[in-house]
Each structure stands twice: as C-alpha cells, then as structure tokens.
Amino acid sequence: MRRAILDEIRRARDEKRAVALVTNLKSNQQYTKYLIDLKKNNSDIESYLEAAFRSDSGGVFAGEDGDNFVQIINPPLRLVLIGAVHIAQALASIGAVAGYDVTIIDPRQSFASDARFPNVQICTDWPDDALNALDLDHRTAIAVLSHDPKLDDPALSVALKSPCFYIGALGSKRTHAARVERLIEAGLSDDDISRIRGPIGLDIGAKTPAEIAVAIIAEVTRALRREGSP
C-alpha cells in the first residue's frame, strides 16, 4: 500500500466520507472509490461496491482481472431523534447499545435536559436547522417522535431531502394520514412521503416505551441490513 493511499483513507474517515479501497490480489494494484462517485448500474464492480457500502462489509469480488478485495470505510452509524419524549429516553439507550451515535433534537429545553438524557448529544435548535447542520448521510437513521407538527413536519421536510437510510414517524394510522396531507400541501411528492415509516416500528405488539424503542431499532436494523438503498 502506498503511503498516499493510507493517508487518503484516514482523511476520508476523519471527514466522515464513505470510501472503498479496492486491491487486486493478483497484481496488488490499489485504488479508492467514493460512494458519492458511484454511478447506478454502471458496472458489476460498482454494483458490488454499492451493496458493500450499504451492508458495511467488504469482501472479494471476482472480476475479469482476477480477485479484487474490497475494504469498506464507512462513517459511523447515527440515530437522530426528534422530540425528547419518553420513548426517546428508551430509544437513546437501545440505539447506543446497537452501535449508533445518538443525537436528540428538541428546542424545548425542559424536555431536552441533561438530567433526562445523560451521556446523549442534545441539540436545542429548531429541528430543520438542527438537521441541516448534521449533514445527514446514508448511515443516518431519523426517528420523529414529538407528536407535535410544529417540530415533526420541518424535521421530515429536511429528512426527506437527505440520503438517510431510515425515516420513521411516531403516531397512529390516523395521525400519519393527517401528516401525509400536510406534507403534500407543503409541496412534497408522493415518492418522498412514501419513505416515511408510519406508524413507526415493526409490528410486534409493543406497548411500553422500551418495547416501542425495541420495535423501532428492529425496523432501523432491517432497513440497514436488508433493504439496501434508501
């Protein structure tokens, strides 16, 4: 490995950019490929890389030029919660255990307090500003939990324009239908809106906040591991 390639990978990691290192195991030639530079269905190796970025695991790709080893360097997984509500307390803990850097966004400082959320990154800006500042990527999941359209709707508008891999919104079927109507009125397309998972979480009969958090993290996990592209 050339030192320049090692330094490029370390820089990409520090800047939280998704990069793959491809090594031809016969010729020992190496090159880097960034997720943002992949073209859809361009070639077999690019399709392989796309899937490898999504699943966060590389491996050996057999090409015409022999075996190529793909090493994936992805940014950390992030879970962003809108609304510092009761379910967010459970979800922040379970999300951290599942390997996510958790951020909670709620401009209501009495909700988003360090006492209620010890050891969690808290942001009290308005949700759309806060999300814009976070630079949402394909390794980010967003759960909208506040039940308040003043907070939830601006968050969803920003989330739906981002490449994040999961967007879920808490609320009953009726609440969700009303939310969809508001978002259509705000100018979002059906395709955009269909990315929202609502009611949020896998249907496992969850009742308590902790159980609902389990249902949500299970749905996030399935989106990450099973569904591939956002």
Add this chain to the structure above:
Amino acid sequence: MNQERHDTLDQAAAWHDAGHGVALATVVKTWGSSPRPVGSQLAVNDRGDFEGSVSGGCIEGAVVLAALDVIRDGEARRLDFGVTNEQAWEVGLACGGKIEIYVERLE
C-alpha cells in the same frame, strides 16, 4: 470494530513516520465460524510490534512472522489459516473456522 481499525491505520502511519518498516494484514475472506470479520486489520512494524487484530489472538503470532518477511522483501502475500491446516492448529485456530489474510508492505 470501526474504531479499532482506525487506531490500527493511525498506528501504521505513526510507525512509518518514525522510519519503521510497516506491514498491514487484512482479513479478506472467512469461512465458518471465524472470530474476526472481513476487513479486520493488524499493523506490524519491523521490530515485531503489532496493533489491531485479525483473529482475536489465535493466529496473530504467525501473521506477525509473515509480516516481517513482507517488510523485508516487499512482496505482498495471501495467507490461509484453517483447522485443516497443520500450522494453523499449532498456532491455535481451533475454532472451526478458516480465514484468508492479505499482507502488504506500506511503501
């Protein structure tokens, strides 16, 4: 796992900066139950110091020896370890898995 890999790359760069010969060993394939996933890395310097992990401890010794050869001659190598391999048994990979490791010199 990511964090460990990052420390490994930084350690490789630091040794290189200090003028050491450095090799990187990376798990490229696994079969069966192997203790570390594809992409796990070990950095080795010319004194035999190492950072990171490719197996959770059972074959690191053999990988470090191969890495010293790679540092000496600059030739990248592919190493196979498995329970069917006598050498692997000696170094203790008795966990029923097989792994392939790619070792390259940092130039």
